[in-house]
Amino acid sequence: MQQKRTILIGDLLGSKIVTADGRRIGHVVDIQLSRGNEHSATALVYGAHGWLYRWHILVPFAGKFGLSFAPAIIPWNAVDRFEHPTVTLKRGYEPAPKKQRLMQHVKKDDE
Secondary structure, three states: OOOOOOOOHHHHOOOEEEOOOOOEEEEEEEEEEOOOOOOOEEEEEEOHHHHHHHOOOHHHHHHHOOOOOOOEEEEHHHEEEEEOOEEEEOOOOOOOOHHHHHHHHHHHHHO
C-alpha cells in the first residue's frame, strides 16, 4: 500500500508538468480539490485558459461572446510523482493537444 504524502498547494502552483518521457506540457496554475472535510487534489489546471479560470473570469468572459471554455486539466490520478518543482505524469498519459481540446469543446456545444 502506498503511503499518503502531504503536498502543499503553494509547492504545486507554478510547477512544471512533464510527461514520463520528459516532454513539457505546461505549468500548474490552479488545483481542483475534492469537497468535504479533508481536501485532496482531484486535478491540476494548466495553460493560458487556466489562468483566466483561476481568476474566475474565463466562464463569464466566454459567456459574453456565446462561447464555452473549460480549462485544460490533468486528473490527479495521472500524476506519477512530484519532485519540487516538477510534476511528472504516468507513462501512457498524454493530454490532448490544445487544438484537439478546443475542438472537443466546440463539438460539445454543437450537440
